[in-house]
Amino acid sequence: MREGDPSFIPAGGALYLHVPFCSSICDFCAFDKALPSPGDWDLYRDSLSREWESVQFEGGMSSAFWGGGTPGLLKASDIRKIGAKFQEVLEPGAEWTVELTPLCPTAEKLAAWREVGVNRLSLGVQSFSPRLLEAMGRPYSTEKIPQIVEKIRSAGFRKLNIDLIIAFPGQTREELQMDLERTVSLQPDHISVYCLTLEEDTALYTRLTRSGHRPDAEEEAELYEMAWGFLEEKGYAQYEVSNFAREGSQCEHHLNVWRMGNWRGFGPSAASQLGEYRFHNPHELQRWADFVPCDKMEDYPGRQRTVGDDRVRERIVFGLRMNEGIPSQAIEALSEEGQQSLKIFLQQIENEGYLNRSGGRISLTLAGRLVADEISRWILS
Ligand code: SF4
CATH class of the missing domain: 3.80.30.20 (tm_1862 like domain)
Structure with missing residues (x-):
C-alpha cells in the first residue's frame, strides 16, 4: 500500500x-x-x-x-x-x-x-x-x-x-x-x-x-x-x-x-477509496478529460483523509447497515472518550428496540434498519 x-x-x-x-x-x-x-x-x-x-x-x-x-x-x-x-x-x-x-x-x-x-x-x-x-x-x-x-x-x-x-x-x-x-x-x-x-x-x-x-x-x-x-x-x-x-x-x-476495502474509480465523477483516502474525479466530461491523468492526491476534488476515531466510526456505520453487523470489539478501536459516548448511544437504541447483541456481534433490528440513516448520522456526528 x-x-x-x-x-x-x-x-x-x-x-x-x-x-x-x-x-x-x-x-x-x-x-x-x-x-x-x-x-x-x-x-x-x-x-x-x-x-x-x-x-x-x-x-x-x-x-x-x-x-x-x-x-x-x-x-x-x-x-x-x-x-x-x-x-x-x-x-x-x-x-x-x-x-x-x-x-x-x-x-x-x-x-x-x-x-x-x-x-x-x-x-x-x-x-x-x-x-x-x-x-x-x-x-x-x-x-x-x-x-x-x-x-x-x-x-x-x-x-x-x-x-x-x-x-x-x-x-x-x-x-x-x-x-x-x-x-x-x-x-x-x-x-x-x-x-x-x-x-x-x-x-x-x-x-x-x-x-x-x-x-x-x-x-x-x-x-x-x-x-x-x-x-x-x-x-x-x-x-x-x-x-x-x-x-x-x-x-x-x-x-x-x-467493508471499507480499496476501490479505484475511472471516468467523470468516479469516486475512489485507497487506504485512508477518499477522493473523486471532476464531474462533467470535459473537466474530467482536462484533468486526467493526475497522480497528485492534493489535486483531486473531494479528497479526504479519514483516520483515528473518524475512520473507526465510518467502519461501524457501514457495518451496521449490513445485517451481519459488527463484532462487539470493533468499538474498542475508538479512543476512550469515543467509546464512552458510543456505548451510551448503543445502549439507548438497544433499549428502544433498534439494536441487537448476540454471538459477540452487534447489529440493527428490523426497526433499527428502518432508521439506519438517523443512526448513522448520530454515530458520525
Ligand atoms: S438519467 Fe441515466 S443515470 Fe440517471 S437514473 Fe436515468 S438512466 Fe440512470
Whole structure:
C-alpha cells in the first residue's frame, strides 16, 4: 500500500467505471450524466485510456462494476476494447457487474460482455407500473422485461440483479405489491430496493415542491416493511439495508465498499477509496478529460483523509447497515472518550428496540434498519 498515492491500486482492490451518458434523462436523477453530443464518445474513450494507463496495479483485482449513466450504451467494439483492459487485471472469475436499462441489451452487446468476462448484470427496472415510470421520466414499456431477462439468460448470464425504487412519491401498496411480485417472478438472484433520495437539482424535486408534496415517513416505513417481509418470504435474505440476495449471491463489489476495502474509480465523477483516502474525479466530461491523468492526491476534488476515531466510526456505520453487523470489539478501536459516548448511544437504541447483541456481534433490528440513516448520522456526528 502506498498511502496517499492515487495512481497505485493494491492487490485485491475493486474497480469502478463510470459511463456518463444516457439516452434520456430520468426526472429524479442526480448522477453525473448527459445526453452525448457529437464527439463526446471519442473524448470519453481517449481520456479513459489516458487515465487507465496512468495507474499501476499491485496485483489481481477482486471485482469490477460498470455503472453510470448507462454503461449499456457502450458499443460492442468499446465493450471489447475497454473490457480487455479490465480483463487483464481482474483475478480469474472475479465478479464483474454491468448496469443496464431495459432499453440496452442487444444480442451483440450481451455477447461482447460475455466475451470479455462480465458475469453479472444489473437491470434498472425501477418499477413495473406505467404510471410511476412516466412520473420518473423513464420511457419504456415493462411488457418486454420478461423477454429481456430471457435474452440475458440465453446469452449465458446466471447472475442478475434487478433494481427497484420504493416509496416513490404517490406509490400505493398495490403498486409496490405488483412490482415485488413481477420482480420475483423473473427469478433474479439479487434484488436491490432503493428509497428515492430527492435531490434538489432534479426535475422531480421542482415538480414535487411546486405541488406541495411532503414525504410521509410512516407511510414509507410501511412500504419498506412490506417489501422486506415479502422478499424474505420468497427466499431473498436481506444483507444490507437496500439489498437482498439468494444464498451465495451477495454482491462482492458492494461488500468490499461497505467493508471499507480499496476501490479505484475511472471516468467523470468516479469516486475512489485507497487506504485512508477518499477522493473523486471532476464531474462533467470535459473537466474530467482536462484533468486526467493526475497522480497528485492534493489535486483531486473531494479528497479526504479519514483516520483515528473518524475512520473507526465510518467502519461501524457501514457495518451496521449490513445485517451481519459488527463484532462487539470493533468499538474498542475508538479512543476512550469515543467509546464512552458510543456505548451510551448503543445502549439507548438497544433499549428502544433498534439494536441487537448476540454471538459477540452487534447489529440493527428490523426497526433499527428502518432508521439506519438517523443512526448513522448520530454515530458520525
Ligand atoms: S437514473 Fe440512470 S438512466 Fe436515468 S438519467 Fe440517471 S443515470 Fe441515466
